[in-house]
Amino acid sequence: MSSNEGGLDKAKLFSSKELEIATDQYNENRILGCGGQGVVYKGMLFDGRIVAVKKSKTVNEGYLEQFINEIFILSQIDHRNIVKLLGCCLETEVPLLVYEFIPNGTLSHLIHDQNEEYPRSWDIRLRIATEIASAISYLHSSASIPIYHRDIKSSNILLDEKFRAKVSDFGTSRSIGIDQTHLTTQVLGTFGYLDPEYFQSSQFTEKSDVYSFGVVIVELLTGKRAISTFGSQEKRGLVSYFMSSMEENHLLDIVDAEIGKDGQKDEVVAVAQLAKRCLNLDGRYRPTMKEVAMELERLRTGQGDYIHTDQIKQAEVVVRKSAENWDFTSFSTEHYSNCSITSTSEPESALESESESESESESESDVHPHIC
Structure with missing residues (x-):
């Protein structure tokens, strides 16, 4: 030290x-x-x-x-x-x-708690997404040494008195050399947010943080948890649900009702297309966090190019396999010798990243087992 x-x-x-x-x-x-x-x-x-x-x-x-x-x-x-x-x-x-001290809890609480006093408008969500992207872009590109966060998720985003985003929990973060492109590590992360490429290769890249951020965007869009129950009682990964809805042109059917009535559908669609790019199974085709932050800022300031709702098409990104193949709820570690599953119960808190409880409907240990 x-x-x-x-x-x-x-x-x-x-x-x-x-x-x-x-x-x-x-x-x-x-x-x-x-x-x-x-x-x-x-x-x-x-x-x-x-x-x-x-x-x-x-x-x-x-x-x-x-x-x-x-x-x-x-x-x-x-x-x-x-x-x-x-x-x-x-x-x-x-x-x-x-x-x-960060007084207003976590982004996970804001999205998932049934508290009518929380501001959940589309403008608030878009601002929060932009702030998170700015912070991660800073870590990757502007910090004195590049830093990979390695555990981006809504429960690690804190909200201050004005509901501004504060990225937290750097216990597993790593700084890297300027000439490094990845870290080879024991797989560590949270189900639902974990980059499939990292899960397979144990190589964490800056695009792994991009993938996790893509999941957070989808949470903001849909109001759903990273691992949720859709229709039936079977738990399913939010990413596969989102990707299949996008491919079937059903995006507006899964958007959170609270933002669906804000009358900014073109912006919502543009952000969803950005999320889809972030969630590409091939990290080479994901944007950098700097590109993501710039695109979100353009949308916030009304300078972005919208994809009109009557022109929603399958995203232009290259997807190697169906997102269904990466539904982590069906993954087993028995074929991955470098992983082990442990359950952690993350607490409720208003100030520090690991301070988040998902106990509103399901405990963290049930929903987000950590791979460590």
């Missing part, structure tokens, strides 16, 4: 006593969420700032590595749509991480 040029020195070092006081001795009433890595507490610093403190639940080498990795990554990032790491405490066996 000390060899990280310009990294750790940007993060404030908190004392363990200071954080104990801030969280009222880690009082259960201060818990904002519990995730696979740790428990997130709401705290108040001496200067009155409200913060989020992540504390590891157990001490093991894996958690230690992810906590340190998050410090390493976030200390090099400065973007308005990426959660800020304010500092850490190194006096404990596993570092305590201190983040800015």
